[in-house]
Structures are given as C-alpha cells and as structure tokens.
Amino acid sequence: MSVARVTEISAVSEEGFEDAINQAIARATKTLRNVEGAWVKDRNVMVEDGEIKGYKVNLEVTFVLEDDS
Amino acid sequence: MSVARVTEISAVSEEGFEDAINQAIARATKTLRNVEGAWVKDRNVMVEDGEIKGYKVNLEVTFVLEDDS
Amino acid sequence: MSVARVTEISAVSEEGFEDAINQAIARATKTLRNVEGAWVKDRNVMVEDGEIKGYKVNLEVTFVLEDDS
Amino acid sequence: MSVARVTEISAVSEEGFEDAINQAIARATKTLRNVEGAWVKDRNVMVEDGEIKGYKVNLEVTFVLEDDS
Amino acid sequence: MSVARVTEISAVSEEGFEDAINQAIARATKTLRNVEGAWVKDRNVMVEDGEIKGYKVNLEVTFVLEDDS
Amino acid sequence: MSVARVTEISAVSEEGFEDAINQAIARATKTLRNVEGAWVKDRNVMVEDGEIKGYKVNLEVTFVLEDDS
Amino acid sequence: MSVARVTEISAVSEEGFEDAINQAIARATKTLRNVEGAWVKDRNVMVEDGEIKGYKVNLEVTFVLEDDS
Amino acid sequence: MSVARVTEISAVSEEGFEDAINQAIARATKTLRNVEGAWVKDRNVMVEDGEIKGYKVNLEVTFVLEDDS
Amino acid sequence: MSVARVTEISAVSEEGFEDAINQAIARATKTLRNVEGAWVKDRNVMVEDGEIKGYKVNLEVTFVLEDDS
Amino acid sequence: MSVARVTEISAVSEEGFEDAINQAIARATKTLRNVEGAWVKDRNVMVEDGEIKGYKVNLEVTFVLEDDS
Amino acid sequence: MSVARVTEISAVSEEGFEDAINQAIARATKTLRNVEGAWVKDRNVMVEDGEIKGYKVNLEVTFVLEDDS
Amino acid sequence: MSVARVTEISAVSEEGFEDAINQAIARATKTLRNVEGAWVKDRNVMVEDGEIKGYKVNLEVTFVLEDDS
Secondary structure (H helix, E strand, C coil): CEEEEEEEEEEEEEECHHHHHHHHHHHHHCCCCCEEEEEEEEEEEECCCCCCEEEEEEEEEEHHHHHCC | EEEEEEEEEEEEEECCCCCCCCCCCCHHHHCCEEEEEEEEEEEEEEEEECCCEEEEEEEEEECCCCCCC | EEEEEEEEEEEEECCCHHHHHHHHHHHHHHHHCCCEEEEEEEEEEECCCCCCEEEEEEEEEEEECCCCC | EEEEEEEEEEEECCCHHHHHHHHHHHHHHHHCEEEHHHHHCCCEEEEEECCCEEEEEEEEEEEECCCCC | EEEEEEEEEEEEEEECCHHHHHHHHHHHHHHHCEEEEEEEEEEEEEECCCCEEEEEEEEEEEECCCCCC | EEEEEEEEEEEEEECHHHHHHHHHHHHHHHHHHCCEEEEEEEEEEEECCCEEEEEEEEEEEECCCCCCC | EEEEEEEEEEEEEEHHHHHHHHHHHHHHHHHHEEEEEEEEEEEEEEEEEECCCCEEEEEEEECCCCCCC | CCCEEEEEEEEEEECCCHHHHHHHHHHHHCCHHHHHHHHEEEEEEEEEEEEEEEEEEEEEEEEEEECCC | CEEEEEEEEEECCCCCCHHHHHHHHHHHHHHHHCEEEEEEEEEEEEECCCCCEEEEEEEEEECCCCCCC | CCEEEEEEEEEEEEEHHHHHHHHHHHHHHHHCCCEEEEEEEEEEEEEECCCEEEEEEEEEEEEECCCCC | EEEEEEEEEEECCCCHHHHHHHHHHHHHHHHCEEEEEEEEEEEEEEEECCCCEEEEEEEEEECCCCCCC | CCCEEEEEEEEECCHHHHHHHHHHHHHHHHHHCCEEEEEEEEEEEEEECCCCEEEEEEEEEEEEEECCC
16 A cells, blocks of 8 residues: 655746746655656746746645655 | 745634634744745535534645745 | 535625625524535625625535434 | 626735725726626735735626627 | 736647747737736647647736726 | 637527527627637526526637737 | 525426426426526436437526525 | 436445445435435545544435426 | 446537537437437537537537447 | 557446446456556446435546557 | 644555545544544546556545644 | 547657647547547646656547548
8 A cells, every 4th residue: 555645836937837847846856755746737927017927837746655754 | 936835724713704714824824934825715614503603714825935945 | 324415505695795604504594403514605796786786605505414304 | 688798807905805806896897887796706815924915806797788889 | 906807818829839828928918018927728739631730728817907997 | 820819708588598699699790800609608597487587698709819909 | 685595406308408498497486486597507418229318407496585484 | 308306415424435325325215206316426534533433425316306296 | 237438529510509419419329339328518609700600519428338349 | 658548438336336446447458458547537326216226437547559559 | 713734645555445545544644633534536546457456545634733833 | 510529648758748749649640530639638747766757648639520430
C-alpha cells in the first residue's frame, strides 16, 4: 500500500505558461520528496498598462508519503 | 518569478458567514506569511434542535512562498 | 444506522442574504423534524426599476428520518 | 417575445460582500436599463499584510433589451 | 470601491496557443481600457485535411470600469 | 489571425424552446455582425396559475470581430 | 418574505422532448400549488430494438409555499 | 407517458459504503412505491477520536408516480 | 452480468434539434447493435451570413456488448 | 512519445459495485491490449419491485496504442 | 469558533476501494490530530498486463486546528 | 445532414504540451479520416526523481463519419 498527498501550488512567470509550469515543478521537487506528477488546474494571464506582466498556472501536485514520515 | 501555495480551511462562527470568513482569514494570517487572498468555496448552516448553531465557510487560501523556505 | 433526506428550498428576503437564509431555516425547522443543516447552493439578487427587490437563496436542507416514519 | 442579455461584472468593497453586491447592482442599473436580476457567481477575499483589503464579488447581471436597441 | 466587467473573447492563431493568447490580449487591450487579466477557459485545435489549421483559445477578460463611464 | 467575442443572451417565447432559440438568433444577427454560432446553455419553463407562460433559453453567442472595430 | 421548494421530476414521452416537458409541467401543476417554473436539467433518449421508445426529461420544479402549510 | 420524481436521501452505516447504500435503498422502497433506481452522488467517511465512526452515502432516488396520486 | 460501451456522436440537421437527435440515433442504431439509449450532452446553433445553417447535438450513446464480441 | 485512447464502458453486476468494476476491467482487458487503468465515473443502483436488481458502474478506461496499429 | 483544514490524500490498495479508504484514514489519523471526516473525491483502478494492480482513492480530509497550533 | 464521432485520446511528450498536442493530432489523422478538430480536456505533468519525464494531454477529437461507413 502507498499513501500520497495532493497539494495545490501556483507560479507566475514572465516568459509563458510552460515556463511557469517548469518553475513550479522545480520548486515543488526542491521541498517535497517523491513528487509523482501534477495536474494543470487553471491558467491566468496578468495584465498591467496594456501589457502582459505574467503567466500564472495553478497545479495540483501529488507526492508519495514515505513510511516513517 | 513567484510561487504560491493554495490551502483549504474551514471556519464555524455562531454570528454569521462574514464573521466566519473574517475569523478564518485572521487564523490563516496568524500562521501563514504572505497571504494574498481567499476564494469562498462553500457555505453550510449547522442546525440543532431547530436552531442555527453555526455558520460554516470553506475557503481556499493563497499565500506566496518565500525564496528560502 | 440512520437515514436522512435532502430537500431544496429557496427563500426571498428584502433585507439581505443572511436574513433569507435565517428565514428559510426557520421555515424548514417549523415543518420538518430533525433538521441537521443546509448547504447554500445559489444566490440571486432580484431587481425592479433599478432597485433591489429581494435577495434569494437556494438551500439544500438535510433532515434525519425517524424510525417509524 | 423578449430578449435579454447577461453580462458579468465584479465589484470590490472594503465593507463586506453584501456591500459589494449592492454597489455592483447600483453601478449596473446606472448604465444598463431594465436590469432584472443577478446571480452571485464567485466571492473572493483580498488580503494584504495580514489584513483584509477588500471583499470581491462576481455577478452575472441580466437586463432586458428594448425593441429598437 | 471599484467595479470591473468580465467579457469572453476567443482568438485563433496558426502558430500555437500562447500566440493566440498573446494576440487576444493585444486585441483586448487595444479596445478596452484598464484590462487586469484573463482566465484561459478553453482550448481547441482546428484540423482540415489532416493538418492543424489553427489553435483557438477562449479567454475571460476582466477590465476595470472608470468612474464616469 | 481572427478574434471573436462571446456574449450571453436569453430569449423567452410562448411557443417553445426552438422558437425561443430562433428568435434569439434573429435578434443577435440583427445587431451583431459575423455571428458564427451559439451554444445552448440553459433552458427554463416559466409557469403562472398552473399554465406555461414562456419557454426561456440562455445562449452563448460567438461573433467574429472585424479588423478596425 | 416568501419561501419556495424545489423538487425534481422526470417525464417520458413518445412524442418528443417538448411534449415530455409539457406533460411534466401539467402533472406538477395538478398536484403542486403555485408552481413558478422549472429548469431543464437533463435529457435522455430511450432506445429499444433500434427504435426510439421515449424522450425523457428531468426538470427541477420550483413552487411557492403558502403561509399556513 | 410516465412521470417520476427524484429525491435525495443519505444513509450512514458503520459497516461500509455498500451496506449504507443497501440500507438507504431498503428504507426508500419501504416508504416509496415504484422505486426505479438510484444514483450515488457523494460518499463521506465520518471519523471520531482517530476511528471511523460511519460511512455515509448520498443517493438520488427515482420513483415512478402512479396516475391517481 | 452485462457490459456496455458509451460512445459520443454528434449530428447536424438543418431542421432542428429533435431532427438532429433522431438522425443521430438512426445512424447509431444502423452501425451499433443493442443501443440502449443516449444522453443529450450539448447543443449548438451554427450561423452563417445571419442565417441558421444547422442545429448540432452531441449525444453519449450506450450500447450493450454481446458476449463473444 | 506514446499515445493512448480513453473509452467509456459500463457494467452491471448483481453482487455489488466492486464486482461490477472487476468484471468491466476483465472484459476490457480481454478485447483491448495495454489497458493502463480506469476512472470510476458514475455509480447507479437498479431497483425492481422494491429489490436491488443490479449495481452499475461507468468507467473511463485508458489503453496505450501500439505503434503500428 | 473553530477552524479546520482540508487536505487531499490518495491511497492505493491491492484489496479494493474500501480497504484503500480505511488505510488512508488510518494514515491520516496517525499524523493529523482531530480528523473529523473525509470526502471521497475520485476512484481509479490501476491495471498492468491485463490484471488489476491497485485500487486508488483520493480523499479530502478535514481536521480541526487546535487553538495554540 | 452529417454525423460525427467524438473520441478521447491522450499523448505524452518529453518536449512540452504543444508537442504532445501536435503528436496526438498527427496520430489521430493517420488512423481517422475527416478529423475536424479537438478540444484540450486535461493536462498533466509526469515527474520522476525530481525531474519532468513527460507532458501529457487528453484531447477529445471529433471526426465526421462518411456515408457508407
């Protein structure tokens, strides 16, 4: 048997959505062990003075819990 | 780039929904730094012996992660 | 074992949403025994001639059935 | 026969959700004729430095179109 | 207090989804003042004779209304 | 590249739903140029004194924006 | 203030969906007083031996409760 | 033509979800005639002092109305 | 025990939605054995030059699999 | 790169939901190669003369396509 | 007033869904105090070489926060 | 009249989501004639040992059925 947790994170990138996703995964794998994957839940574009200021993604990240945690 | 987490909390107030929301935010900002906002996900009324015993809200709270956390 | 029923009611108040909810619960507990709670499903504002005429809520009310009913 | 349009607006109030709803309706009825009602679609709390800075609602407003518009 | 409107637009690009999003935002900010952001609602691929002919996105764009508008 | 807008309208007919849809499209094409299509979002029956008084449909209408608009 | 109940009914007609809706409303208004309207929730076609045997609709019917009920 | 009603019930069992479903159906068929079936809408586990105290299911039960009811 | 498959088809008719549904069912029963029924998932109106060019429905069709297939 | 298909099947068992799921998977793996898994979409109980006649599940089954298929 | 958190966990069992749920609750109550309950969000069957390898559930677990935490 | 089918496929790419979409469409148009388009239903990131191993998309592909098929 294995038990995992699902946690939601969001990330904003100035480059684009795929960059935001990659950054969010990099951040998640730095602090969480055994990340298995992530589901892309939402995407937003942030605009200021008529210019795109950021691409924001919300991800639901799944990571397996270890036995003695 | 910035990365944030989204966590769900619920609160019950005897006063009403807006009080429950305010209490939940107060609790969240006491233990979480950099809370940005919250989305009201669900509302329930709890009843006992024909009387309202509590107003319960579920909130999805977003807070920005700091770089070295 | 216990069995409950869920029924949907709506109420309109001229005061506001919390008043409509309170009225709806008062009405439900007057005719239904063992009301446990209610989930706020929808909220609408009714407008006439540029003025708010009512705040309407839809609630899903749960009440426990008694054994011999 | 009658034809209506549905448009989504959002409003932010420092007081609370019901104030935000009332303000949004007041704004809508000032620029749109024959507003019939509004459905409360979403609610968000905006937080800054650990304090609530605004209550935001999204409403879907319905208004009847006049014949020669 | 501030009031905003939400409007849905779609855009088709031959390049890809991010290009379609960028074009849609560019178009929106040209005709609408004070655009705050956009939520990516839907994505479709259009195919003809076995070849991709377009990448289509639907966006819900939010823009703040000015006081005297 | 092409950009389109999506707007929601509703129509009430005394005849039936298909008539309401046809009327709504007729109204939309009279005031909006380049209507491409519509998605049927919701249907309601309106009743008064035990008789059906109207069939109401909500449509999301898509129309292509012209270049210089 | 007024309080209403919402109840779900379904009807099957051999003629078509609009006939099923009309029959369902006729049935609802015969046993329920003060029916205000109905929302069309779902539609199904029933098939047997390669032939359509029925058109089935599910409706959520709203009716106003009287004061002393 | 036939007309049916849909009503939501919930049941709690200490044994498990299938037992809760069976109990709910048994209860429904005892008080309602002509039950046709039920859709499993939601499942919850109730916990107290670190132990499972109940398995709760919500069902939407459909039963055919008889002609003279 | 019986096992069935669910497949989604869409049909466009120039006459109306009920005609499109009937045509889709006729097509499904010609190529699939043991069709049991269909759920109406979506409806769209297709418009060209200000005129309705087609009524489109999406159906989820269920058909029972035979033992040796 | 790998490409998979998702297909929906339903199964009815007289024993219970887990039996229906197991039967559906057994049937799917007999006719489809490389089944990866299935998502439980819906559950229904079928009732006749006040007795449960079947437990029905709808599954979305994913299976990997082989290169030359 | 009380404040609770909601967190999503998943568990895989080789036995069946109820076993997976029981295991997930056991794991949750071992590391979280004051678990109140859990909502069954999703169920998946995992298949390998034509055999079921695991039953996976996703649960949203609610646990009450203590005052000084 | 025309009848189309909708089928769901998924594809995994090591490059990114747009590559996965393009590959899925290429695969679909190789085995299915008259593909009209596809709706992007879901996106997942697959992670292993702290590294992204694949970008997975689920698409609902629509293709027109020919008369004598």
